[in-house]
Amino acid sequence: VRVEDKLFQNRYLVDVGRPHITVRPHETPSPNLLALTRICPAKCYEQNDKGQVEITADGCMECGTCRVLCEPSGEIEWNYPRGGYGVLFKFG
Numbered sequence: 001v002r003v004e005d006k007l008f009q010n011r012y013l014v015d016v017g018r019p020h021i022t023v024r025p026h027e028t029p030s031p032n033l034l035a036l037t038r039i040c041p042a043k044c045y046e047q048n049d050k051g052q053v054e055i056t057a058d059g060c061m062e063c064g065t066c067r068v069l070c071e072p073s074g075e076i077e078w079n080y081p082r083g084g085y086g087v088l089f090k091f092g
């Protein structure tokens with residue numbers, strides 16, 4: 001079974017209007033912030049037409065990669081979703 005097929009089993013309950021990750025406003029992204037557009041496994045991070053990094057956290061798997069890389073510097077704010085929201089993993 002391919003990992004993509006397994007990931008397709010996950011379910012998400014989006015907390016509309018309350019994203020659990022936000023990107024601090026910036027003119028130019030740092031190398032770490034820019035790296036998130038390549039390393040987030042759910043491809044939540046993208047560059048807009050001005051080159052700034054934006055996030056759409058709806059498909060976030062809460063892996064913590066972006067938290068490790070960019071929260072200590074304050075470039076992103078990362079919180080777990082409220083209870084009941086976020087990803088629901090299906091195993092097996």
Ligand code: SF4
Nearest residue numbers: 040060061063064066
């Ligand atoms: Fe992507 Fe993981 Fe960060 Fe979620 S926690 S946005 S899946 S890198």
